[in-house]
Amino acid sequence: MVNIADLRRLAQRRLPKVVFDYLDGGAEGEVTLRENSRVFEDVTFRPRQAVAIEKCDLSTRVLGHETAFPAMLAPVGYSRLMHPGGEVAAAQAAGEFGTGYILSTISGHKLEKVKAASRGPVWYQLYLVGGRAAAERAMERIRVAGFSALVITVDTAVAGMRERDPRNGMKQLLGGSLLAKIPFVPDIVSHPAWLSGFLLDGGVPKLENIVLENNQPMTLMDVSAALAASVVEWADLQWLRKAWPGPILVKGVLTGDDARRAVDEGAAGVIVSNHGGRQLDGVSASLRALPEVVAAVGARTEVLMDGGIRRGSDIVKAICLGARAVLLGRGYAYGLAAAGHAGVVRALEILREDVERTMRLLGCASVAELNGSFVEAPRSWRR
Numbered sequence: 001m002v003n004i005a006d007l008r009r010l011a012q013r014r015l016p017k018v019v020f021d022y023l024d025g026g027a028e029g030e031v032t033l034r035e036n037s038r039v040f041e042d043v044t045f046r047p048r049q050a051v052a053i054e055k056c057d058l059s060t061r062v063l064g065h066e067t068a069f070p071a072m073l074a075p076v077g078y079s080r081l082m083h084p085g086g087e088v089a090a091a092q093a094a095g096e097f098g099t100g101y102i103l104s105t106i107s108g109h110k111l112e113k114v115k116a117a118s119r120g121p122v123w124y125q126l127y128l129v130g131g132r133a134a135a136e137r138a139m140e141r142i143r144v145a146g147f148s149a150l151v152i153t154v155d156t157a158v159a160g161m162r163e164r165d166p167r168n169g170m171k172q173l174l175g176g177s178l179l180a181k182i183p184f185v186p187d188i189v190s191h192p193a194w195l196s197g198f199l200l201d202g203g204v205p206k207l208e209n210i211v212l213e214n215n216q217p218m219t220l221m222d223v224s225a226a227l228a229a230s231v232v233e234w235a236d237l238q239w240l241r242k243a244w245p246g247p248i249l250v251k252g253v254l255t256g257d258d259a260r261r262a263v264d265e266g267a268a269g270v271i272v273s274n275h276g277g278r279q280l281d282g283v284s285a286s287l288r289a290l291p292e293v294v295a296a297v298g299a300r301t302e303v304l305m306d307g308g309i310r311r312g313s314d315i316v317k318a319i320c321l322g323a324r325a326v327l328l329g330r331g332y333a334y335g336l337a338a339a340g341h342a343g344v345v346r347a348l349e350i351l352r353e354d355v356e357r358t359m360r361l362l363g364c365a366s367v368a369e370l371n372g373s374f375v376e377a378p379r380s381w382r383r
């Protein structure tokens with residue numbers, strides 16, 4: 001496993017097509033999905049040669065936490081479908097690398113168990129699925145468990161149209177009747193390693209962190225409809241600030257105007273993101289939107305970004321363009337799907353070695369010293 005593309009291929013072999021495509025795919029024509037990664041090619045490095053650096057300092061500070069590596073693990077829903085270790089395995093690996101993990105609301109392991117698995121900071125990404133009362137119960141639980149920040153995702157007014165999912169029978173896998181599953185059985189049974197893990201893990205997991213009025217966790221199949229019925233609006237930020245005493249980050253910002261709005265509403269940070277090209281297809285690549293957001297709010301708040309990061313050099317470019325740190329989505333989830341905890345560890349090893357090598361080749365000794373002078377970005381990006 002030399003790079004993230006190798007882990008992706010391994011994940012593709014181990015997972016049934018329905019699960020792999022859920023992880024790998026994007027919305028509609030997948031234009032934004034492709035562009036998220038391609039756009040890194042538009043940024044070139046400007047190295048300082050003949051500089052000897054023995055060891056680079058890769059640490060940074062995110063919301064007051066010292067992290068050993070400038071990439072955190074993004075919220076990835078349904079992680080337990082990819083591997084039984086799911087969110088617990090990913091959080092544990094993040095902690096071992098001295099970095100943070102963000103737990104999605106759409107998670108199969110109990111949030112207390114996820115927090116306990118990690119030595120690093122753990123944040124909670126909140127969807128209002130299940131309504132405000134369910135969200136308040138989750139916020140109380142994360143406060144008691146010791147989560148250090150809340151992430152509010154604002155780009156999911158409805159679920160994006162990920163065309164691979166209906167073709168492969170994602171809905172039928174999660175909730176359909178036995179009869180409805182029949183056309184998709186060959187895909188599942190031809191992946192016995194995944195299937196045995198899935199069955200031993202109890203089959204389709206419940207959403208352990210969305211506890212409904214009846215004190216029962218929500219079942220997975222309810223999610224798409226529930227997402228559409230639980231849009232977050234700016235006005236909700238006031239209520240959230242009362243319900244959650246810690247810092248709030250707004251995830252899914254793509255313009256300077258929305259970034260300013262988020263900060264005005266009290267956000268402690270913004271995450272430039274298009275949900276990995278899974279929501280509105282045709283929006284700009286995250287990296288392309290980053291300079292505008294940094295120009296708008298970089299002096300007032302911390303700006304993180306995610307989308308398309310598959311190499312350490314991508315991480316370095318995003319930091320040079322003003323991100324405090326980045327989030328990895330598929331970059332670690334391919335590893336999780338390929339080999340559970342060991343796969344996430346391998347993904348993080350690859351990326352950490354990449355970042356260190358890139359910085360030494362650039363002639364830069366620490367992440368704190370990375371800045372715009374190390375890269376050339378298209379002129380039209382500057383605002």
Ligand SMILES: Cc1cc2nc3c(=O)[nH]c(=O)nc-3n(C[C@H](O)[C@H](O)[C@H](O)COP(=O)(O)O)c2cc1C
Nearest residue numbers: 023074075076077104153275276306307308329330
């Ligand atoms: C399979 C999958 C599930 C995701 N689930 C969530 C989620 O539950 N909540 C959320 O805010 N973002 C979710 N995202 C978006 C990621 O947090 C992140 O923004 C995106 O993956 C970054 O792009 P990348 O995968 O190219 O790194 C998901 C992404 C993937 C690939």
